[in-house]
Amino acid sequence: MASYSKILFEKYFQDNSLVGSNIESFNDFVDRILQHVVDESKIIEPTIIPPNVESFRIRLDKIIVGKPEITEADGSKRPIYPTEARLRKISYAAPVYLEVSSHINDVQRESITTQIGSLPIMLKSKLCHLHGLNRDDLIEKGEDPDDPGGYFVINGTERVLVNVEDLAANSFTVEHDGGTSEYVGKVYSEYAALRVPHTFERLKDGVFYLSFTRVKRVPLVLVLKALGLIKDEDIMHAVSGDKQFDEVLINLFEFVNVKNSDDAVDTIAKKVGITQAKEVRMERMDELLDKYLLPHIGITKDVRLAKARNLCKMLKKFILISNKDVPEDDKDHYGNKRLKLAGDLLTDLFRVNLKVLIGDLLYNFQRLVKRGKFPSIKVIIREKLLTSRIYSAMATGNWVGARKGISQRMQRINHLDKMSHLQRVVSPLSASQENFAARELHATHLGRLCPCETPEGTNIGLRKNLAILAHVSRDAPEKDVIAALKNAGLREVA
Numbered sequence: 001m002a003s004y005s006k007i008l009f010e011k012y013f014q015d016n017s018l019v020g021s022n023i024e025s026f027n028d029f030v031d032r033i034l035q036h037v038v039d040e041s042k043i044i045e046p047t048i049i050p051p052n053v054e055s056f057r058i059r060l061d062k063i064i065v066g067k068p069e070i071t072e073a074d075g076s077k078r079p080i081y082p083t084e085a086r087l088r089k090i091s092y093a094a095p096v097y098l099e100v101s102s103h104i105n106d107v108q109r110e111s112i113t114t115q116i117g118s119l120p121i122m123l124k125s126k127l128c129h130l131h132g133l134n135r136d137d138l139i140e141k142g143e144d145p146d147d148p149g150g151y152f153v154i155n156g157t158e159r160v161l162v163n164v165e166d167l168a169a170n171s172f173t174v175e176h177d178g179g180t181s182e183y184v185g186k187v188y189s190e191y192a193a194l195r196v197p198h199t200f201e202r203l204k205d206g207v208f209y210l211s212f213t214r215v216k217r218v219p220l221v222l223v224l225k226a227l228g229l230i231k232d233e234d235i236m237h238a239v240s241g242d243k244q245f246d247e248v249l250i251n252l253f254e255f256v257n258v259k260n261s262d263d264a265v266d267t268i269a270k271k272v273g274i275t276q277a278k279e280v281r282m283e284r285m286d287e288l289l290d291k292y293l294l295p296h297i298g299i300t301k302d303v304r305l306a307k308a309r310n311l312c313k314m315l316k317k318f319i320l321i322s323n324k325d326v327p328e329d330d331k332d333h334y335g336n337k338r339l340k341l342a343g344d345l346l347t348d349l350f351r352v353n354l355k356v357l358i359g360d361l362l363y364n365f366q367r368l369v370k371r372g373k374f375p376s377i378k379v380i381i382r383e384k385l386l387t388s389r390i391y392s393a394m395a396t397g398n399w400v401g402a403r404k405g406i407s408q409r410m411q412r413i414n415h416l417d418k419m420s421h422l423q424r425v426v427s428p429l430s431a432s433q434e435n436f437a438a439r440e441l442h443a444t445h446l447g448r449l450c451p452c453e454t455p456e457g458t459n460i461g462l463r464k465n466l467a468i469l470a471h472v473s474r475d476a477p478e479k480d481v482i483a484a485l486k487n488a489g490l491r492e493v494a
Contacts, residue, residue, distance in 0.1 A: 019150030021472035025343030083142035089156030117386030124149025191295035225264035238312035
């Protein structure tokens, strides 16, 4: 039996890497997510334009990442391998090019492909020069043939992006609170750079309240009516189907005088404390409902009914758990957690710094326009800005969102120590607080996280390691999930 298991293990590690999930995450970031991040800021419209021009837009198109290269002192460029980057104390990075075009009065003026910066490349990823090399080729290039990759070389130092665990976004959980509301429902709605916490509560008056962004404790029924679910019968049916919940009837009776969505929007605006004229008040409230209420479902007006139905579904779960018909959610269950791998962490970093680059581009353009010039796009893009900010974050570990210690110097005391560091998972919870439940070993960790390896002291249970055979799956494309649900017999709500 032992010989068979040995053969299976050897075969598994011939085809799979211990850091395969991280490498896949980085590949996905380069192949797909980078373009999505650019598309989020596709059209840039300066506020100051030349007086003889009616409209001026800068459009960001395709983003292209090259392979790692070095520019020598004489200006010549050539490929660079990780060994040379380590020895010469430089970064193992590839140039990033962006297709940019400018449009005057909706007519294209110029179109260029320009370098916007350099991106550190993960060793053994598809853009790395070591990708696909056999043992002999790796030795020839000065590399350890048993090195798994999965890390970066920044200014000659090997840096690891440590996996971060967090509560799953866009997932509704209800737990006992014991405060003003016995139970509290929470969902973190995530869309692009937005991460908006939403809170469900039922206070002593029996009314269900929703809080999100600057909107604090507004009655949920008002929000449903503002989103277009006007009829009481439709709300009741969306919450409970054929069954009737007395709790919902009480809430519907409370706001029976609100007859249309405009009245509901205006009532919410007054409760929130927006005191301007009615038109401005309605406009501001509409923006809050579209952009900050469940943005993961959409940020346009046409998805309002979908948001209302999702809120009804959440309300049903909240009522069932409040009445103890179903057990409350366990936020320490690993099904309610998600891991942010290297690709996800780099997405956060790139998104923020691309916005900084766009802000700098607009500033440079408008400064030159004020002087009476009409500059070319090539003149106003500073490639070193993006590069220096990314390098700085990866060299210091200070990440966007005031997170620290995301990038760490790789430990190479021995081979096992290195492998352990590449498999590390950290929790965002503070090490100085007790958080007993978060530190305990949960049954769902087995097979996913190592039950033994964790440091002693304040970090116990907060700093963990992936199990040796653990593999982190990627998000499935939305269309594939919908197709699978339809095949299972579900149908779309009209």
